[in-house]
Amino acid sequence: MEEKPRKIWSISLLVISIAALTINVCDLASVELPVIVKAVCAAVFAVGVPAAAYTTVRLFKLRKARKD
Numbered sequence: 001m002e003e004k005p006r007k008i009w010s011i012s013l014l015v016i017s018i019a020a021l022t023i024n025v026c027d028l029a030s031v032e033l034p035v036i037v038k039a040v041c042a043a044v045f046a047v048g049v050p051a052a053a054y055t056t057v058r059l060f061k062l063r064k065a066r067k068d
Contacts, residue, residue: 005062009055016048 019041026033 012051019044
């Protein structure tokens with residue numbers, strides 16, 4: 001049962017990190033990103049962060065229930 005939340009957690013963290021790296025590397029290289037790219041990255045953050053938070057709590061509860 002723990003496999004599905006772990007996959008969702010891993011994928012959401014990977015997607016968030018790719019979006020963050022894209023923005024940060026372009027800022028460091030002084031590359032101006034188009035507005036659509038910034039909007040897509042914002043949408044990725046808006047979906048990815050709650051998904052990562054939800055699955056983190058769920059995994060914590062599953063581990064705690066398994067220990068009891």
